[in-house]
Amino acid sequence: MDEKEPIIQKPSNQHKAWFSRNHKTTTILLLFAVLIIGGCVATRAGKKKDEFVNLKVLPKDISSKELSRIMVDDFSDGIGASCGFCHSEDKNTHKLDYASDENPLKEAARSMMKMTLNINRQFFHVKQPLIGDSVLVVTCTTCHRGNPFPYPAE
Secondary structure, eight states: OOOOOOOOOOOOHHHHHHHHHHHHHHHHHHHHHHHHHHHHHHHHHHSOOOOOSSOSSSOTTOOHHHHHHIIIIIIIHHHTOOGGGTSEEOTTTOSEETTOOOSHHHHHHHHHHHHHHHHHHHHHOOSSOOTTOTTOSSOHHHHHTTOSSOOOOO
């Protein structure tokens, strides 16, 4: 049995030059693609979604920046009290436990948030009121006027 050996042609100089040029281009493009994909993955991994525990009135997907703005500008300034007024202290770490419902004033604050949202919706026709929105007519400050416990209207 005679098997024919395949004829292997050596690439010409023209083919070698083409392959060499395109090989460099292909390698550069692949390296560039790997860098871009790696950058996207690293950026996405660096942007951890803010996850807050036990939010019942505020949106669960609220950003850290927005939550801080609401807590400081609206609540703290509006009622003239610090975070420890509504949030209880962790007995082990002595830091505030923002997720805890131990302090009854936290539930009172939630009720008041719902109340202000309902008042804005019902009486001021704010279509989709959200705590912290600049369109709200009634806020914490309306009744509290910078005091932890609102005084009766004079």
